Amino acid sequence: MITSLLGVLFDGLAYGMLLFLISVGLSVTLGLMNFINLAHGAFGMLGGYVCVIALQYWGLPYSLVLPAAFVVSAAAGLLLEQLLYRHLYRRSHLDQVLATIGLTFMAIATATYFFGPLQQPLQVPKFLSGQISALGVDLNIYRGFLLAVGVALTVALTLALERTRFGASVRAAVDKPRVAEGLGIRVGLVFQITFAVGCGLAGLGGALGVQVLGLDPLFPLKFIVYFLLVVAVGGTSTLKGPLYAALLLGVIDVAGKYYVPEIGAFIIYAMMVILLVVRPQGLVSRR
Amino acid sequence: MSTARSELAPVQRRIAEIGFWVVLAAGFWLWPAYLALWSQILIAGLFALSYDVVLGYAGIVSLGHAAYFGIGAYTAGVLSKHGWGEPLSGLLLAALGAGVTGFLTSFLVVRGKDLTRLMVTTGIGLLLYELANRLPDITGGNDGLIGMEMSPLLGMFHFDMYGRTAYGYSLAVTFVLFLVMRRLVHSPFGLSLRGLRDNPGRMLVLGYPVHRRLIGAYTFAAVYAGIAGALLAQTTQFVGTEVLSFDRSADVMVILIVGGTGMLYGGLVGAAVFMIAQHYLSDINAVYWQFWLGAFLIAVVMFGRDGVLGACLRLSRAWARYKVAAKI
Numbered sequence: 051m052i053t054s055l056l057g058v059l060f061d062g063l064a065y066g067m068l069l070f071l072i073s074v075g076l077s078v079t080l081g082l083m084n085f086i087n088l089a090h091g092a093f094g095m096l097g098g099y100v101c102v103i104a105l106q107y108w109g110l111p112y113s114l115v116l117p118a119a120f121v122v123s124a125a126a127g128l129l130l131e132q133l134l135y136r137h138l139y140r141r142s143h144l145d146q147v148l149a150t151i152g153l154t155f156m157a158i159a160t161a162t163y164f165f166g167p168l169q170q171p172l173q174v175p176k177f178l179s180g181q182i183s184a185l186g187v188d189l190n191i192y193r194g195f196l197l198a199v200g201v202a203l204t205v206a207l208t209l210a211l212e213r214t215r216f217g218a219s220v221r222a223a224v225d226k227p228r229v230a231e232g233l234g235i236r237v238g239l240v241f242q243i244t245f246a247v248g249c250g251l252a253g254l255g256g257a258l259g260v261q262v263l264g265l266d267p268l269f270p271l272k273f274i275v276y277f278l279l280v281v282a283v284g285g286t287s288t289l290k291g292p293l294y295a296a297l298l299l300g301v302i303d304v305a306g307k308y309y310v311p312e313i314g315a316f317i318i319y320a321m322m323v324i325l326l327v328v329r330p331q332g333l334v335s336r337r
Numbered sequence: 338m339s340t341a342r343s344e345l346a347p348v349q350r351r352i353a354e355i356g357f358w359v360v361l362a363a364g365f366w367l368w369p370a371y372l373a374l375w376s377q378i379l380i381a382g383l384f385a386l387s388y389d390v391v392l393g394y395a396g397i398v399s400l401g402h403a404a405y406f407g408i409g410a411y412t413a414g415v416l417s418k419h420g421w422g423e424p425l426s427g428l429l430l431a432a433l434g435a436g437v438t439g440f441l442t443s444f445l446v447v448r449g450k451d452l453t454r455l456m457v458t459t460g461i462g463l464l465l466y467e468l469a470n471r472l473p474d475i476t477g478g479n480d481g482l483i484g485m486e487m488s489p490l491l492g493m494f495h496f497d498m499y500g501r502t503a504y505g506y507s508l509a510v511t512f513v514l515f516l517v518m519r520r521l522v523h524s525p526f527g528l529s530l531r532g533l534r535d536n537p538g539r540m541l542v543l544g545y546p547v548h549r550r551l552i553g554a555y556t557f558a559a560v561y562a563g564i565a566g567a568l569l570a571q572t573t574q575f576v577g578t579e580v581l582s583f584d585r586s587a588d589v590m591v592i593l594i595v596g597g598t599g600m601l602y603g604g605l606v607g608a609a610v611f612m613i614a615q616h617y618l619s620d621i622n623a624v625y626w627q628f629w630l631g632a633f634l635i636a637v638v639m640f641g642r643d644g645v646l647g648a649c650l651r652l653s654r655a656w657a658r659y660k661v662a663a664k665i
Binding site: 080086134137138141143144145147148149151152153154155156157158159160162163271275278279282312313315316319320322323326327 | 392398400445448449451452453455456457459460461463464467468471583587590591594624625627628630631632633634635637638639
């Protein structure tokens with residue numbers, strides 16, 4: 051019982067880390083621009099496919115594949131921001147929902163066209179596969195790697211946000227865009243860069259998550275609820291909020307699927323509705 | 338939208354409205370080979386009409402409206418599978434089931450702002466979809482509900498394989514419900530809903546019970562959605578879990594946007610355009626259909642969002658201007 055509990059906790063935390071990486075960009079879009087981006091999962095999917103192609107077909111080394119997934123998704127995010135998103139910031143939420151659902155449909159169709167509707171198989175590199183035993187629990191090395199990458203990136207993000215000049219302007223822009231603009235911060239540019247970084251992180255998360263989340267063209271629709279949930283529960287004003295929410299969500303989801311498989315995804319949706327009703331402003335709110 | 342409506346003179350409007358329903362009634366002779374498709378169009382149109390109450394009049398962005406459609410469909414389906422094959426009472430019970438669910442869930446939905454509402458409605462939809470999958474004893478699970486036996490409508494009309502009864506039945510139900518809805522949106526209740534959509538803060542200050550109105554509208558919409566779902570179940574004599582799927586919720590939103598929101602006929606017109614396009618395009622290639630549907634949605638948002646009806650009204654306005662100019 052104890053050992054299975056530790057295993058579930060470990061897997062859940064790794065899963066939660068992935069959710070956090072993919073969702074953190076969404077929280078920026080929502081917090082900074084009050085923009086509902088239902089197409090965010092598509093960037094995660096893009097990263098996943100970059101990973102599969104580069105690793106399976108071109109045989110590139112894993113240490114190159116992950117940055118590539120980040121760069122390609124970030125570039126796609128930048129391009130779409132220029133072409134589509136920036137025209138929608140001042141529009142109603144309904145318009146944003148419609149346009150980003152449309153974008154999601156296009157992404158799904160494109161992925162189906164090029165890669166077929168099936169799950170993509172992926173072999174992780176040898177040095178990351180297998181199990182190790184610690185404290186009498188069999189731990190999956192790859193999930194440990196996910197945790198390590200997640201922690202490293204979270205620390206890096208926190209430092210970038212709290213210790214750098216750019217981070218300070220991001221925080222200022224989130225808090226009071228108009229005042230920030232008045233102080234000479236170019237909010238539009240700040241947003242473009244953070245949006246691209248957010249898309250890149252989603253792509254990285256998607257690439258890391260091919261093993262855990264799976265990858266097929268329906269990825270953006272399947273997981274959008276999870277990503278939105280992370281942001282809605284965690285709030286948009288801090289990094290900590292989405293992080294805690296993602297980890298909590300990951301552990302609960304894995305535990306639910308492990309201990310009561312017959313209820314399965316039920317738990318997560320029920321939790322979402324309850325949490326949103328009880329705390330519509332999120333778990334961690336700054337004000 | 339109300340400005341758009343006033344462009345047509347009342348007489349013209351009356352004629353257009355009567356013409357619309359006469360064409361649908363003439364469907365028996367106009368498209369006898371496609372009656373099955375057209376009953377589906379009517380059902381989708383009725384569903385979109387119900388969604389119009391939520392989105393177009395009450396201004397709640399929902400991505401889980403299929404929940405009530407599905408409850409209606411399963412209520413009618415399960416009833417007829419266990420020997421209650423009489424269609425009209427099945428329809429009423431389905432409306433009751435969906436209405437009660439709508440009423441209970443509305444308390445969760447009307448709280449919060451756009452994003453919270455969007456997620457709560459999505460969550461409710463997914464929850465019920467999951468539930469239908471997990472209860473195969475009742476719903477048939479992934480295989481769908483098989484073995485529905487419908488009694489003849491009013492004891493006279495059997496559900497035939499050409500879909501004549503199905504079409505007449507769907508048309509009659511849709512027409513009656515449309516008249517009720519038409520009455521409703523022009524009533525003080527409907528007007529107060531439109532006020533809520535445009536400026537909830539002011540309505541609150543004016544002393545309107547904002548939450549009560551929204552709960553009423555949401556429940557009303559759920560009843561309509563349940564009836565649409567029951568119609569689909571009864572006319573096709575089959576219910577699959579897709580009646581509760583996210584795709585159906587997204588589709589109904591697209592249909593309403595295609596037709597035009599808050600204009601009463603938007604849902605029906607949108608359903609006709611959407612279903613006919615889907616019928617032909619996804620026959621060619623389902624992937625293309627999805628791609629172009631997505632592109633179309635983006636285009637609609639970028640280049641004007643009042644749908645087919647709005648475009649027609651703009652055309653007729655331009656025509657009127659042209660006539661005035663010609664006279665001078």
